[in-house]
Every structure is written in structure tokens, then in C-alpha cells.
Amino acid sequence: MPRHLSVLLFALALTPLIGGCKPTKAERAAAPPPAAAETDAAPAPPPALPPGAKAGPLDLSQIGPHDEAYAHESLSPDEWASVALMYQSKGRFGEALATLDQAIARHPENAHLYAVRGALWLQLEEYAKALADLERSLELAEDPGVRVNYAEALRRFDRKSDALASLDRALATNPDYLPALFNRGVLRFELGDEAGALADFDRAIAIDPAAAAPYFNRAAVRWALGQKEAAIADLDAFIERAPVGTWKETARDLRASWQEQLEAKR
Structure with a gap:
């Protein structure tokens, strides 16, 4: 399995979802499922907001027309x-x-x-x-939600060590902050730290056992570490929790492939 997991940013009103393109077959074995992708045509999530901010539509009829004075003043x-x-x-x-x-x-x-x-x-x-x-x-x-987005921007310039430091800082502020914990697990795996990645996904699952995506990524880490049966069990947990859509089918296909490989070695 290639040492790659596409970064997934949790859709928790703090971080934007990056990407959304349908994966190729070559990518499916390693890439995690978009958290908000309940269908193949899932709408893009809103941009980030710091904790406590009240996001949502504002009735522009209450503001007035956009005249020269500009109604938002x-x-x-x-x-x-x-x-x-x-x-x-x-x-x-x-x-x-x-x-x-x-x-x-x-x-x-x-x-x-x-x-x-x-x-x-x-x-x-x-x-x-x-x-x-x-x-x-x-x-x-300073804000942990902004730190997660900052880490993603750094990662896009291949500044993975700086991105990791940003996520570390977010978690120093809030050790149970799921977006930072999840994305740090992804980065650690990309940097070759399988043990660290596994610890982060273990912690993410302990904090929110109902969240589907960490099981998928933990499955990928466990498979890379040779923990084949545990990896398949994690895919089962993901399939049970994930909404209907492309990634649920991806996980089923991947599970079948892994099961076939496991049985061939017996």
C-alpha cells in the first residue's frame, strides 16, 4: 500500500472540506472518505469559523438595498x-x-x-x-480551528513538518480537538510515523466512536503495519457507520480485496 492518505478535514463548522473529487481505483486503497460526502454530489461545506461564531444565512431583506452608502456598513x-x-x-x-x-x-x-x-x-x-x-x-x-486550516495550507506547499507543528499547537490548546487529531494522524502516516498515526486515530475513535472516517484511516494504517484482521474489522466498522455513497462502496470493495489477500496467504 502506498504511504499516502489524502487529508480529510472534518466538517464540524470549523474547517472546510478540501477536494471532493471522485477517487480513482488506484487512490481508493489509501484515501479517506470525505466526512460530508453523503452522496456523490455533496454540496461544498462553509468556510471556517472560530469557536463560538454563529454561522448561517442572514436575511438580506433586513439589511436593505445595496446603494451607494452600502447597506452592510x-x-x-x-x-x-x-x-x-x-x-x-x-x-x-x-x-x-x-x-x-x-x-x-x-x-x-x-x-x-x-x-x-x-x-x-x-x-x-x-x-x-x-x-x-x-x-x-x-x-x-490563537485558535485551534484556524490552526487546522493553516496546517492544510502548509501541506499544500509540501511543508509537512510545519503543518505537523501547527496541528501539535492546536492540540496543545485542546487535546481532544477531533479535526486536529484526525489530520495529525494523516500527516504522521505520510511522514512514516505509523505508530503516531495509529495513536491519533485510536484517540479520535475513543473520543467519538460514532464517527466513521477515523475507522477507515485506522484500517489503512493497520494494514500497512501488517495487522490485517484488525484492519478488516476497522473497515467493517466504517461500513456500518458511513452514509450511503461512493466511499461506502469503496470500503466494501477494499474489504473484499483485503479479505481475498488474507485468505490467499493462509
Whole structure:
């Protein structure tokens, strides 16, 4: 099995889902399932928000027309972010970014706004812009959710050691923070630290036994370590918990392949 697990960012209202493309057969043995991919056409999740932020659509009819005075002028930073998220949820990314640009012009020291714009850049695969915004957000206020997104931006530039340090810092703030724990397990596996990856996925499963994705990744680590039967058991646990969709079928196909290999060696 290749030493690769595509990074999965939990859809917990803190981190954006990266990717979403249907995997090739060659990738299926190693890549984890997107957490929000209940169907093959799952909608893109919202950008990141720091803990405590209230994301969601804002009724623009309560704001008024976009005249020369610009109707958002009196909004708080959180309200600006909500407007941007409403545009993003409708796929109107240009308007989401324009809203965030205007918000940051009015509130240039607000970490939240940089975090949201950075996450949106990350979703749009504009990694240099994402890195700059997320770095600025962290300069203004430390936050484990932003740390996870910052780590993903670093990983996109193959700065895996720096990404790992960012996730370590997030977990120093909150040792049970699932997105950081999960993604650190992925990075550790990519860097050849199977024992560390296994420990992170073990911990993720202990924190939330109902979450499907950690079982898939732990299965991949266990298979690489030669723990064949345990790996198959983890795939069974994933299949039991995962929603109907591409990755459930991927896991079933993978399980059949592994079972066939295991029986051939007996």
C-alpha cells in the first residue's frame, strides 16, 4: 500500500472540506472518505469559523438595498461573516470574497474575518492567499480551528513538518480537538510515523466512536503495519457507520480485496 492518505478535514463548522473529487481505483486503497460526502454530489461545506461564531444565512431583506452608502456598513464582523457565508453557500464565491474584503477594510484587526476568508481561499484552492490570511488571523488571535486550516495550507506547499507543528499547537490548546487529531494522524502516516498515526486515530475513535472516517484511516494504517484482521474489522466498522455513497462502496470493495489477500496467504 502506498504511504499516502489524502487529508480529510472534518466538517464540524470549523474547517472546510478540501477536494471532493471522485477517487480513482488506484487512490481508493489509501484515501479517506470525505466526512460530508453523503452522496456523490455533496454540496461544498462553509468556510471556517472560530469557536463560538454563529454561522448561517442572514436575511438580506433586513439589511436593505445595496446603494451607494452600502447597506452592510453598520454590520458587526460576525454579521459580515454571516453574509459572506450566505453567498458561499449559494456558490456565489466572488460576492463572498468581496463581502469579506469590505469587512476587513472596516475591521482590519479582526482575526475572525481573516480566518473565514482564508478558509474560503483554501476551498477555492488559492493556497498562497489562504496561507497569508490564516497566518494573519493567527497573529491576531490563537485558535485551534484556524490552526487546522493553516496546517492544510502548509501541506499544500509540501511543508509537512510545519503543518505537523501547527496541528501539535492546536492540540496543545485542546487535546481532544477531533479535526486536529484526525489530520495529525494523516500527516504522521505520510511522514512514516505509523505508530503516531495509529495513536491519533485510536484517540479520535475513543473520543467519538460514532464517527466513521477515523475507522477507515485506522484500517489503512493497520494494514500497512501488517495487522490485517484488525484492519478488516476497522473497515467493517466504517461500513456500518458511513452514509450511503461512493466511499461506502469503496470500503466494501477494499474489504473484499483485503479479505481475498488474507485468505490467499493462509
